[in-house]
Amino acid sequence: TFNEEKFAKSILLFRNAPRSGEASPAQFIFNRPVRDCLPAHRRSFAPEWQKAADVLEKRARRSKELQIAHYNKHTRPLASFIIGNHVLIQHPISKLWCTPGVIVEVGHHRDYLIKTPAGRIFRRNRRFLRPRVPVFPATTPATTPATTPVQPGVIQPPQPEPTEPPVRENPAPPIQENAVPPVLRRSTRKKQPRRHFFPAEWTQ
Structure with a gap:
């Protein structure tokens, strides 16, 4: 069955509950919270506490505004893109x-x-x-030999003919496939016989 008393208490609690960041509906109408079924001190309904709550709320709002201004201090609007960028x-x-x-x-x-x-x-x-700036492969234009423009009535000196690179006098010998590697040089010093030391000799 429908319980009218419980419904009235729930409506009273709902009207006395503050909204997010704002006062409750009862505070908007009566400028103070109303008594409900929840236990509360009698001085919590005094006007000085309501004024203190308003001061704290204004301080919190001001602090939030300063945080927003500090966060957006170095921001800048981003340019929009078009198709093909x-x-x-x-x-x-x-x-x-x-x-x-x-x-x-x-x-x-x-x-x-x-x-x-x-x-x-x-x-x-x-x-x-x-x-992003796309990087395309660079294309090198075809180079043509530089020629001196011919002026009418001026005798041009003969152009030097291209010379071949000089030939080396002592070219490196060709590498043979089945060449025998050179014999390694050995030392002529006589090897000394090894002498082993035992623990009994160390104490002498």
Whole structure:
């Protein structure tokens, strides 16, 4: 059966409970908490305690604002990307910028679809993307020999003919496949016979 007394007590407790970061509904209406079934000291309903609670609440709000201002002191807005931009994706565990990719789609909430060289598609927020400058292989243009422009009426001196590199007078001998290695040089010093010492001789 429905118990009206329990329901009334629960409603009273609900109206006397403070909301997240704010006062309770009873404090909004009566400017103080009301008595309920929970035990409380009689001085907890005094006006000076309510004023002290308001001061502490203002201090906490001010401290939170200072924390937010200090946290956002050195922040800056990130530039948005367009389709075709080359980016690097941050790894969620190692926090390294190691996965390259290309933007293929731009979302509505600062999210992007990135296609990697392996063909995989990732959806990442702007804070996990970094612009990347692609490096293409350098192409060397064909070099042509430098020629002196011919001026009319001026006799050009004869150009020196290219000379071949000088030939070495003592070229290195060719390596033979079945060559016999040279005999190693041995020492002519006579070897002395080994002398073994036993523990009995050490004490003499």
